[in-house]
Amino acid sequence: MSAIVAAGLVKRYADGARRVEAVAGVDLEIAAGTLVVLEGPSGSGKTTLLGLLGAMIAPTAGSVAILGEDVTHLRDHHRAALRRAHVGFVFQDLSLIGAMRVLENVLLPLVPRGGARPDERARAIALLERFGLGGERDARASRLSGGQRQRAAIARALVTAPEILLLDEPTAHLDGANAGGLVDALCALRDEGTTIVAATHDARLARDARVDRALTMRDGALVP
């Protein structure tokens, strides 16, 4: 089964008078339960492609199907609902709210659903423990180290139990030991059946032997 199928994907931005083709014709199938790494130089379109694959943004042309459902022509609120149900995101800047407690940050994706049910709160606490943050759950997120922040952002992305996890530069702020730990965590999630796509510049992640597939982007296209 394919978790994500993209065909003829194009995303153009109008940047003043300049038009940028951030994604310029991508065909891609991501098999369910695989760990895929997306490499490429700065500006090659990795973040834009992740946004398209996860139904964060709508393509200019082409199509995206998530778990067999075509999301291309969905209205914004339907696309958002499908994304919230099936996709977890870890953004490049992590987007944790420093003044909020770690557990409150992890519970944030449940707010649009009306807040955490008791079982969801228990899941959030279990995720924090899994990622070595059990003792930090009542700390302000601003007090976490870089590696802890990264793990808290992943716990947050997983709180809705998504089938698909998309990460943008997940090792950007990590030293060697923390980067290795992150790859271990991603492999464990993949082995439990989660489909993972990670955009990265980082050879520590891209060259890891446990990665199922490494794709390279250049100028908005996948290098064959």
Ligand SMILES: Nc1ncnc2c1ncn2[C@@H]1O[C@H](COP(=O)(O)OP(=O)(O)OP(=O)(O)O)[C@@H](O)[C@H]1O
């Ligand atoms: N919202 C936007 N409006 C206009 N142009 C954009 C927008 N987002 C991205 N771009 C442009 O699209 C191209 C691809 O950007 P993107 O952020 O996807 O690349 P990237 O591979 O993730 O880069 P990096 O490695 O620096 O994160 C760049 O030329 C960028 O300037």
Ligand SMILES: [Mg+2]
């Ligand atoms: Mg990027």
